[in-house]
Amino acid sequence: MADKKTITIAIMDAPYENSRSTTALRLIDIAAKRGYNINVFAYEGAVLQPFAGQTPHANAVHGRSVEEENHFIPKDAIAALMREAERNGGKIDWVNCGLCVDERGAANAIAGVRRGSPADFWQMAEASDNTLVIATR
């Protein structure tokens, strides 16, 4: 495909903490719908975005069940984005910084996530059409 692009996005925010995570997932969603190849380098707290141990919960305060609460689970969103990218002929290569994973005990990630280092980020950026770093403040 002549217009197939490869984009690298670096993220650093842990889930449920900042709108930057939502915006990052929205950007990945648009790229996945376009069939782009998307490299994601998750650094610091962002390695917990695809953490497999995330569990939806009920909301006792509002009297809602797990189903009614329909809690947003980042790992499920990321898995869905990976499927969306593949459906459109693209791919998401999600790399979690290994040292950041070890520090946080976050090794149990969903399928499709691999362990790497900042050197992977450099290589992904080198091989991409463009790179966006969404840094914490």
Add this chain to the structure above:
Amino acid sequence: MPRYLLIESRDPFDSNDTRFCCDLAQQLAATKNEVTLFLVQNGVLPVRPNARSGDLTRLAGAGVRVLADSFSLRERGIDERHLASGVAAAPLDIVLDALAEGVRVIWH
């Protein structure tokens, strides 16, 4: 002509460093670069016509394209039809378009 997309995600009422993006955008535009400032998340709050929107209007007058993320506007109940002069609503696709076209994209 080099092209830049500056993404401002910070609320000027909360962060004292949002002038960074406006200053950089203005300087880049003044040196013959094509510059877009894209406001997202709480970065869209100053698009409401008020005391802080003057910076954005002046920036647009200086040749910078100033856009605000439609989704962020809707989330905050800001009507796209009543934005400060010089500011237009746009989808987040703008960022992917820029990345795909090799524009230099900077997140703040």
